[in-house]
Each structure stands twice: as C-alpha cells, then as structure tokens.
Amino acid sequence: MTPSALVQFGRSGFVGRFTSSAAHPRSARVIVRGPRGVEPGVVLCEPGERFTPALSTEGELLRAVTTEDDSLIASFPVREAELLSAANAAASECGLPLTFVDAELTLDAHLILHGLAWEACDATPLFADLSTRFGLSVRLLDLSQTAATKDPPPPSTSCGKPGCGSEGGGCSSCGTDSGDGEKKGCSTKSCSKGKVKSADELTAYFADLRQKMERSAETRTPLM
Incomplete structure (x- = not known):
C-alpha cells in the first residue's frame, strides 16, 4: 500500500490524506500538492490501515519545507x-x-x-x-x-x-x-x-x- 499521511493545510485548517514516497513524523512541516495548488501543511499522523481504503486522496506530499520555501512563505x-x-x-x-x-x-x-x-x-x-x-x-x-x-x-x-x-x-x-x-x-x-x-x-x-x-x-x- 502506498505510504500516506493526514496533513492539515490552508488557513481554514483543512485536513486531507496525501500520498508520500517517505514517512514524515507528526508535526513535520511539509509541502503538498492538492486541489488548491502547492502549499505548506503540517503532518498530523499516518492513517490507520483499516481506515485508509475509505479515505479519498487529496494529492501528493512533495517534500519537507525547505529554507527556500520558508523565505517565500514569509513574503x-x-x-x-x-x-x-x-x-x-x-x-x-x-x-x-x-x-x-x-x-x-x-x-x-x-x-x-x-x-x-x-x-x-x-x-x-x-x-x-x-x-x-x-x-x-x-x-x-x-x-x-x-x-x-x-x-x-x-x-x-x-x-x-x-x-x-x-x-x-x-x-x-x-x-x-x-x-x-x-x-x-x-x-x-x-x-x-x-x-x-x-x-x-x-x-x-x-x-x-x-x-x-x-x-x-x-x-x-x-x-x-
């Protein structure tokens, strides 16, 4: 099964499931590509195996936040x-x-x-x-x-x-x-x-x- 994580993103605090090529710890700041575009988010947890099949996928977890990302977001x-x-x-x-x-x-x-x-x-x-x-x-x-x-x-x-x-x-x-x-x-x-x-x-x-x-x-x- 493809690794995934529940990520909170957007100013309104949306939560979605994003596929990922690697595991990311809770509270990790990440960049995701979803229905709103490419934006920062925070990892909440990995969805349990029993729940994963019932969860739709919002998009892809691209990477951990970089220094360049932080500089752009700050502006x-x-x-x-x-x-x-x-x-x-x-x-x-x-x-x-x-x-x-x-x-x-x-x-x-x-x-x-x-x-x-x-x-x-x-x-x-x-x-x-x-x-x-x-x-x-x-x-x-x-x-x-x-x-x-x-x-x-x-x-x-x-x-x-x-x-x-x-x-x-x-x-x-x-x-x-x-x-x-x-x-x-x-x-x-x-x-x-x-x-x-x-x-x-x-x-x-x-x-x-x-x-x-x-x-x-x-x-x-x-x-x-």
Missing part, C-alpha cells in the same frame, strides 16, 4: 494584504454584493480569496479580470456555503474544496436559474441573516477573529 502576508485590498476595491467598483475577508497565496501562483456574498451575483468577470491584473490564477473559497448548482463555474473560480465555486455554488454561479423561474443561491438566505455589515466591517471582523485563532493555536497543547 506572503504583505502581498496577500495588498491583493485583498485590491480585490475588494474591484468588487466595489463592479457594484457586486460581495466582500473578501481573507486571501491566501500558494507556492504555484494561485490566489484564493475567502468571499462572502449577501445577494445573488455573478462574479465570473471579476475573477477573470483579477487573474489578468494580478498575474495569478484567482480562485474563490465561498464562505457563504451556498447550494450547489447544475452548471459549475470554470476551475479558475474555485479552489475545489467543499463550499467553493465548483461544488458549493459560489458567487460566480449563485445567480443560476434553478429551472422553476426562481434564482437560487445567496438570495435564499444561505449567506446571512439580519443586518448586513459593510465590506470594511466584515474584513475587520474576520481579521480580528483570525488573530485570536492564531494566538489560541500558540498556547494549545497538542494531543499525543
């Missing part, structure tokens, strides 16, 4: 903040009921925008424009968890995880007609309830929440 936060600001400005200029609350760069030139929409919208032209403007493949991680649609958007608008444009609807397709004359998606109240915050308020809220989660992670005792 991401400043660039991500710049891209997040530019993406929100572009969405506002287009008049879309959509805001981005976080941004993630991968090692193979993908930009994953964490987005929230409070009304039905078609953001496909926006993502095409951002991809050209940034020189990156821009994808959407849809935080609104909208219902799936019959016709998924092109791969460039989705990072491939549950809730993204290709499987969870996404703002690039949430205005799709359901077939009964009614538009389905964010307008069905799956995105938000009550008063809708502005883009700036949402961005500030999630930035603060992210900082609290990171501080909590620093003091958390790992399970052995």
Whole structure:
C-alpha cells in the first residue's frame, strides 16, 4: 500500500490524506500538492490501515519545507494584504454584493480569496479580470456555503474544496436559474441573516477573529 499521511493545510485548517514516497513524523512541516495548488501543511499522523481504503486522496506530499520555501512563505502576508485590498476595491467598483475577508497565496501562483456574498451575483468577470491584473490564477473559497448548482463555474473560480465555486455554488454561479423561474443561491438566505455589515466591517471582523485563532493555536497543547 502506498505510504500516506493526514496533513492539515490552508488557513481554514483543512485536513486531507496525501500520498508520500517517505514517512514524515507528526508535526513535520511539509509541502503538498492538492486541489488548491502547492502549499505548506503540517503532518498530523499516518492513517490507520483499516481506515485508509475509505479515505479519498487529496494529492501528493512533495517534500519537507525547505529554507527556500520558508523565505517565500514569509513574503506572503504583505502581498496577500495588498491583493485583498485590491480585490475588494474591484468588487466595489463592479457594484457586486460581495466582500473578501481573507486571501491566501500558494507556492504555484494561485490566489484564493475567502468571499462572502449577501445577494445573488455573478462574479465570473471579476475573477477573470483579477487573474489578468494580478498575474495569478484567482480562485474563490465561498464562505457563504451556498447550494450547489447544475452548471459549475470554470476551475479558475474555485479552489475545489467543499463550499467553493465548483461544488458549493459560489458567487460566480449563485445567480443560476434553478429551472422553476426562481434564482437560487445567496438570495435564499444561505449567506446571512439580519443586518448586513459593510465590506470594511466584515474584513475587520474576520481579521480580528483570525488573530485570536492564531494566538489560541500558540498556547494549545497538542494531543499525543
């Protein structure tokens, strides 16, 4: 059986099974190639033999993190903040009921925008424009968890995880007609309830929440 490991990856803490040519110890920092692209992750454990056949494979564990990887990853936060600001400005200029609350760069030139929409919208032209403007493949991680649609958007608008444009609807397709004359998606109240915050308020809220989660992670005792 091909060696594999359960790896936690992405800012949202996704966990997936990745095949590997060698064993890696728990807590090892590694580089994986998965549905979101090439990115860093942390090894959790090897899946037990009885569970492995039931686990789908997210991709391949490429290597342990190198000095070059660390140098590139360290440069991401400043660039991500710049891209997040530019993406929100572009969405506002287009008049879309959509805001981005976080941004993630991968090692193979993908930009994953964490987005929230409070009304039905078609953001496909926006993502095409951002991809050209940034020189990156821009994808959407849809935080609104909208219902799936019959016709998924092109791969460039989705990072491939549950809730993204290709499987969870996404703002690039949430205005799709359901077939009964009614538009389905964010307008069905799956995105938000009550008063809708502005883009700036949402961005500030999630930035603060992210900082609290990171501080909590620093003091958390790992399970052995």
